[in-house]
Amino acid sequence: MATELSKEQQRELExxxxxxxxxxxPDTRKVYVLIDGEIYNRLRPLFDDELFDIRETYAAQDQALxxxxxxxxxxxxxxxDAHKPQ
Numbered sequence: 469m470a471t472e473l474s475k476e477q478q479r480e481l482e483x484x485x486x487x488x489x490x491x492x493x494p495d496t497r498k499v500y501v502l503i504d505g506e507i508y509n510r511l512r513p514l515f516d517d518e519l520f521d522i523r524e525t526y527a528a529q530d531q532a533l534x535x536x537x538x539x540x541x542x543x544x545x546x547x548x549d550a551h552k553p554q
Contacts, residue, residue, distance in 0.1 A: 488501050
């Protein structure tokens with residue numbers, strides 16, 4: 469069940485051109501974000517482990533960054549703490 473927007477929320481969304489807006493729960497002071505449902509549906513896999521598996525991106529990561537990861541000049545970053553100032 470979807471909750472209908474208040475008139476104030478409707479005005480805020482219209483003033484921001486439909487872009488996400490932050491709303492604050494008056495009792496808990498917790499901040500929420502109102503976003504367009506289509507945007508939420510595109511982002512939802514990032515929030516739902518059942519819809520997104522990072523392993524599905526491994527091939528793309530290798531293709532995009534494989535040459536960088538294999539660059540010997542970047543090996544110093546493999547042991548960052550050893551080079552960190554004390």
